[in-house]
Amino acid sequence: xxxxxxxxxxxxxxxxxxxxxxxASHLPPAISALCALLLVWRGFINQRGSxxxxxxxxxxxxxxxxxxxxxxxxxxxGKEPGxxxxxxxxxxxxxxxxxxxxxxxAVLLSFFMQLGQFLYQQNMAIAAIALLGTxxxxxxxxxxxxxxxxxxxxxxxxxxxxxxxxxxxLVLFLLFPRVQGPLWGLPADxxxxxxxxxxxxxxxxxxxxxxxxxxxxxxxxxxxxxxxAERYWRGPVLTRFDGRSWRPGPSRRQDQxxxxxxxxxxxxxxxxxxxxxxxLLAMDFPGPAGGLVYGDDFRLLSRxxxxxxxxxxxxxxxxxxxxxxxxxxxxxxxxxxxxxxNPRTRALGERLRAAAGHTEDIPALAIRHFxxxxxxxxxxxxxxxxxxxxxFLFDTRQGFCExxxxxxxxxxxxxxxxxxxxxxxxxxxxxxxDGTLVVRQSDAHAWAEVWLEARGWLRVDPTAASAPRxxxxxxxxxxxxxxxxxxxxxxxxxxxxxxxxxxxxxxNRWNQWVLGYNPARQRELVASxxxxxxxxxxxxxxxxxGTAVVMGGLTLWALRRVRPGDAIDRSWxxxxxxxxxxxxxxxxxxxxxxxxGRIAREAPETAPELASIAADYARLRYGPAPxxxxxxxxxxxxxxxxxPR
Amino acid sequence: xxxxxxxxxxxxxxxxxxxxxxxxxxEAGPISLxxxxxxxxxxxxxxxxxxxxLVMLLASINYxxxxxxxxxxxxxxxxWVSIHHAFRNLVDLTVSPGRSEAVFCGxxxxxxxxxxxxxxxxxxxxxxxxxxxxxxxxxxxxxxxASRMPVVTxxxxxxxxxxxxxxxxxxxxxxxxxxxWSLFQPDQRCLVYPTPAADAPPFYHAGDAQPGSNAQxxxxxxxxxxxxxxxxxxxxxxxxKTVARGGPWxxxxxxxxxxxxxxxxxxxxxxxxxxxxxxxxxxxxVVDADAAGIEYGLRLPGLELPPATGGAHxxxxxxxxxxxELPTAHAQPAS
Numbered sequence: 001x002x003x004x005x006x007x008x009x010x011x012x013x014x015x016x017x018x019x020x021x022x023x024a025s026h027l028p029p030a031i032s033a034l035c036a037l038l039l040v041w042r043g044f045i046n047q048r049g050s051x052x053x054x055x056x057x058x059x060x061x062x063x064x065x066x067x068x069x070x071x072x073x074x075x076x077x078g079k080e081p082g083x084x085x086x087x088x089x090x091x092x093x094x095x096x097x098x099x100x101x102x103x104x105x106a107v108l109l110s111f112f113m114q115l116g117q118f119l120y121q122q123n124m125a126i127a128a129i130a131l132l133g134t135x136x137x138x139x140x141x142x143x144x145x146x147x148x149x150x151x152x153x154x155x156x157x158x159x160x161x162x163x164x165x166x167x168x169x170l171v172l173f174l175l176f177p178r179v180q181g182p183l184w185g186l187p188a189d190x191x192x193x194x195x196x197x198x199x200x201x202x203x204x205x206x207x208x209x210x211x212x213x214x215x216x217x218x219x220x221x222x223x224x225x226x227x228x229a230e231r232y233w234r235g236p237v238l239t240r241f242d243g244r245s246w247r248p249g250p251s252r253r254q255d256q257x258x259x260x261x262x263x264x265x266x267x268x269x270x271x272x273x274x275x276x277x278x279x280l281l282a283m284d285f286p287g288p289a290g291g292l293v294y295g296d297d298f299r300l301l302s303r304x305x306x307x308x309x310x311x312x313x314x315x316x317x318x319x320x321x322x323x324x325x326x327x328x329x330x331x332x333x334x335x336x337x338x339x340x341x342n343p344r345t346r347a348l349g350e351r352l353r354a355a356a357g358h359t360e361d362i363p364a365l366a367i368r369h370f371x372x373x374x375x376x377x378x379x380x381x382x383x384x385x386x387x388x389x390x391x392f393l394f395d396t397r398q399g400f401c402e403x404x405x406x407x408x409x410x411x412x413x414x415x416x417x418x419x420x421x422x423x424x425x426x427x428x429x430x431x432x433x434d435g436t437l438v439v440r441q442s443d444a445h446a447w448a449e450v451w452l453e454a455r456g457w458l459r460v461d462p463t464a465a466s467a468p469r470x471x472x473x474x475x476x477x478x479x480x481x482x483x484x485x486x487x488x489x490x491x492x493x494x495x496x497x498x499x500x501x502x503x504x505x506x507x508n509r510w511n512q513w514v515l516g517y518n519p520a521r522q523r524e525l526v527a528s529x530x531x532x533x534x535x536x537x538x539x540x541x542x543x544x545x546g547t548a549v550v551m552g553g554l555t556l557w558a559l560r561r562v563r564p565g566d567a568i569d570r571s572w573x574x575x576x577x578x579x580x581x582x583x584x585x586x587x588x589x590x591x592x593x594x595x596x597g598r599i600a601r602e603a604p605e606t607a608p609e610l611a612s613i614a615a616d617y618a619r620l621r622y623g624p625a626p627x628x629x630x631x632x633x634x635x636x637x638x639x640x641x642x643x644p645r
Numbered sequence: 646x647x648x649x650x651x652x653x654x655x656x657x658x659x660x661x662x663x664x665x666x667x668x669x670x671x672e673a674g675p676i677s678l679x680x681x682x683x684x685x686x687x688x689x690x691x692x693x694x695x696x697x698x699l700v701m702l703l704a705s706i707n708y709x710x711x712x713x714x715x716x717x718x719x720x721x722x723x724x725w726v727s728i729h730h731a732f733r734n735l736v737d738l739t740v741s742p743g744r745s746e747a748v749f750c751g752x753x754x755x756x757x758x759x760x761x762x763x764x765x766x767x768x769x770x771x772x773x774x775x776x777x778x779x780x781x782x783x784x785x786x787x788x789x790x791a792s793r794m795p796v797v798t799x800x801x802x803x804x805x806x807x808x809x810x811x812x813x814x815x816x817x818x819x820x821x822x823x824x825x826w827s828l829f830q831p832d833q834r835c836l837v838y839p840t841p842a843a844d845a846p847p848f849y850h851a852g853d854a855q856p857g858s859n860a861q862x863x864x865x866x867x868x869x870x871x872x873x874x875x876x877x878x879x880x881x882x883x884x885x886k887t888v889a890r891g892g893p894w895x896x897x898x899x900x901x902x903x904x905x906x907x908x909x910x911x912x913x914x915x916x917x918x919x920x921x922x923x924x925x926x927x928x929x930x931v932v933d934a935d936a937a938g939i940e941y942g943l944r945l946p947g948l949e950l951p952p953a954t955g956g957a958h959x960x961x962x963x964x965x966x967x968x969x970e971l972p973t974a975h976a977q978p979a980s
Contacts, residue, residue: 104690104693104821105693108693108694108697111697111698111701111716111720112697112700112701114716115701115704115705115710115713115716115717118708118710118712118713118716119708119710122710122711122712126712127712127715130712130716131719134716134719134720134723138723138820141819141820141821141822142819142820144821145770145817145818145819145820145821146769146770146818146819147770147786157819161723161726161727161730161819161820162719162723164722164723164726165719165722165723165725165726166719166722167722168718168721168722168725168726169715169718169719169721169722172714172718172721172722173714173715173718176714176718178706178714179706214709514711514712514715515711515712517711518709518711551725554725554726554729555729557729557733558729558730558732558733558736559680559733559736561737561764567765
């Protein structure tokens, strides 16, 4: 087997590094460090031209990787250990790679690893890195096939291939008939990054869920859908706070609701995507229904985890008073604060209590305080210190909904008002095609509930105080008010703000059109193109049509012939066109020199340039065969610059 | 029964190939590789990539990975674009017959094939090999508006005209995923001389019986022929040209008087010698006589080439031997 050239290995290493780098965010540190070490080692060998390590050493290191994975995950099955093993395998493969075949296998493996990264994150930065990685892999394949070449021309060739592939990619991305997965059972940890809520909450958890555009559930209402302010879909209710994370308290369950449903009734059909949990995410507050379980935190639950798509006929009674006669133990728990955390927020709570005439006024006072503090709503808040509520309320003043909810609940408890965090979903979009309300992971939300004497549990959404558009228009509408880029957020310069708005708009588009592009979106698109029937047959036909158009274009490109003579004639006829536009058309019988001579009489100021162009043209066209390269270049240059005066 | 069935299958295969690849005998004049002459199929690596992409697509569907779809379709799109690149790398090349010099049977015939690139872009990573050859030929490029003459070597087994077999021009540019190829057979022949016999008798024996050649009084004045070398011979009379060409050691003999010309005659050879053996021996004599710088003539049944010297005469003699009793119009196909 011939050994690889230095430039080939260089491209291969660049591609593998770009593929593996984003995995560092979730791989066990030991595996990440090992991968980095192996890549650097291979780079060193490539630089020095020294020998590859002996096979027995590689076997030893492979055993090390397997051992590290086993130590970390205690198994090999599932997504996380699988990705960790593949990362180690790819790095080891590079140390063994010294033939065309090995290098190509490594490229295929790195394509696969790029896909693996999307299981964890699909934001724009990751997409950009993946695009760079694909670019480097294409550069690798070019280097493996062609002869040694400098970086710039090879990169240009790779970029050209990428650009030429874009139309086909777009057609397939938009029109390939999408199926709602999964096609088969997923490993138990498959949903850890995309499924949505879990039953505890730390700062940043909800923001992470919100990065996914996957659908959480759909709701089809009989009659008009409720206004956005009523669309609160209840997930885990979190009462216990240990200073860092929030957990649910003990809760009782029964076959009947813990409240008497009353007020307006909104019947709807809930279609829940599988999320492997018990909670059903019903809209507040579900009326009685058969076969389901009700929690004393007003959740609707299923007896089994939801492992496949579930369809439920439910009725929501948004105006029902709940928790009028609440269990004192629950209230006790809803007042508890861990000692030694968040002293400034506690002081704030005590001040609010002193300032309020009546307990019932305290929540409104706190909301006013939040609003006056000019807290910024953002998906990517600045890091918080140990006392994260203090840090959020008084220092960074940037947070996502979970920060707002947690801060509000801590303030309430400090002021002596029982309060708890509720997680779930809020909002959702009406699909204009079928009128169903589509709720995505990006609609994940956290809000608060306070308990007041004689009124029971009342919903308070502190996020609404600072980012009211979050409630009415969803996450994307609220994002322009966020501080995603802190530097830009602090700035008062209008152009910077405009730039920030643009970035946010792009992010919104990204979430809507790239991450959230699913069967429903696809149907919308096809319908908007004027195709009433949106079954997979018409999609396939559309896709075939689009693909055929792109391929036709590529074929025309491949067959296009540009001969040197054609280029010369094109330049000359451009000169003639410009002269004709200036009122001096060339007669069909005029040769270039005759034409130039006549123009010299008719428009003397244009003459010198034209005379030189015409002479060059005549020499190139009728002169001896292999044309002089400098002459050719001068002719093209002057004729491009030529403007009749 | 089986044999005839195999023959029918073979005939169908040939017809199929002719129809599929549009190759039907040698073509005279420049051959332009139009789009109908270029064929495209994935390589083994291309198939491996296709399989990887299929797995990636299934994973994207299963895990609802929007970016997974995008990545899969992007790589698939690149692979598809590389088909057009490979095709574009071959299309519009012109092939014309180049030079090929006559060789002795047993040596490899070397056919230069002229490839011209009329376009303004370079053609990269081309490989050319004859039918039945391997794909491990070194790759070459052709610059814009330039020509190149790669050499195809064909082993020779028979004297006479050797027709250049069907050629295979292939490229795996740019990514190695796709191979595009074209098949063509320029009308180009190479003359194969008979193999010079290694153990031919020295030709002066024949001279004895030859009228007009004087075998008496061998001396130093006029060259009479060559005989086997003996250790006692003067080094000045060794036929060095023959030795230098790797031939056997021979000693030049000279006639005492009179300028005599050497006739290499079919009839001189002992009766009962086969045609090919005679031709082989005569070829050896022609080569040796030419190497020794002697004026020689050749007599074959129905043909006589008067004595002369020089490269053209040597070629004429060897060509006559090569084509002896062969139908001249027909060239034999390469075997």
